Amino acid sequence: MRVNSRQAMRKMNFLSALFSMTDEQAMWRVQTQEDHHAFAQLVERWEEPLRRLCARMTGDTHRAEDLKQEAFARVFEKRKSFQPNARFSTWLWRIALNLCYDELRRINRRGESPLDADESESIAARCEFAAETPTPDAQLAGQEEGELVRRALLRLPEIYRSVLVLRHYENLKLREIAEVLEIPEGTVNSRIAEGLARLTRILEPQFDDRQGRANPMHSNAAANAGRRTGSASGSQDISAPASRRGLQLQKVLL
Incomplete structure (x- = not known):
């Protein structure tokens, strides 16, 4: 014993x-x-x-x-x-x-x-990557946003996709990413900035369309405002400047 x-x-x-x-x-x-x-x-x-x-x-x-x-x-x-x-x-x-x-x-x-x-794969990824939210409606919205970001990331060249995934999903520091990729920190920084800019350009029309479907009265008001100001296209939401919408889109990722 x-x-x-x-x-x-x-x-x-x-x-x-x-x-x-x-x-x-x-x-x-x-x-x-x-x-x-x-x-x-x-x-x-x-x-x-x-x-x-x-x-x-x-x-x-x-x-x-x-x-x-x-x-x-x-x-x-x-x-x-x-x-x-x-x-x-x-x-x-x-x-x-x-x-x-x-x-x-x-x-x-x-x-x-x-x-x-396939769709089952898409649903699995959507549920996996979505942020947890307290209400069913908010959870669904978070899942949809997570799916949009996931698909947008896959449209980026891999040099931008890799730095965004390492920085904003795996929380690596710039120095750590530079060591992984064997590139200077400045290059990491510029790739992150360019990757976010490209991601915003991909996501912006999708988020605008999604918000329009979710709030058609707001879309109609924006269209009327566009006509009153003599805009060539009444579909642009002038209440949300492109720069501000870009920041809102990036918050989904960050």
Whole structure:
């Protein structure tokens, strides 16, 4: 009994030490000892962030599961190439993004689009990415906005999509994104600004149309105001300048 008690205590101490390890310490054990317990700990910590990243980059939640598994397999296969002074998260994000880029190239070669997902896929992604809101109406509105942003992101070139996903969904700092993508911080900043500008241009007419359908009286009033001011097109909502609407649209993402 005393032996079993000591064994149980050693096991508890081992697990406690494993859980308290940093990612880099766990990866060192994987690299030098092929420690499967340490590897399982890394998978548990990172599988959800990786799945989110792959889903937002490819627009396919099912394929994201496969890409996530491929990323962890790549981590184990390439464990000897991990630099001891490197940040594990930087290395992992880079591996996952490269797999996403490869998948997007395969999609393009087949002449497909990330937007070609079926309706069930669209609904799943819509529910997954939508912000939680307190009332059914507000929840539905949040889901619709989340779906619009998701689809708009998929229309951006991957160099803008990647920085927006890393910055505004995974909350990486500019310095961290620069390390992942191996580009200067200034380039990260400019890509974020350009990506948001492009996203706003894509979303603006969709949000205007959605608001018009939700509040037809407001749309009619705006149209009448446009006619009274001699506007060539009465459909523009002059009560919401483009710059302000752009900020409102960006809040959906941010």
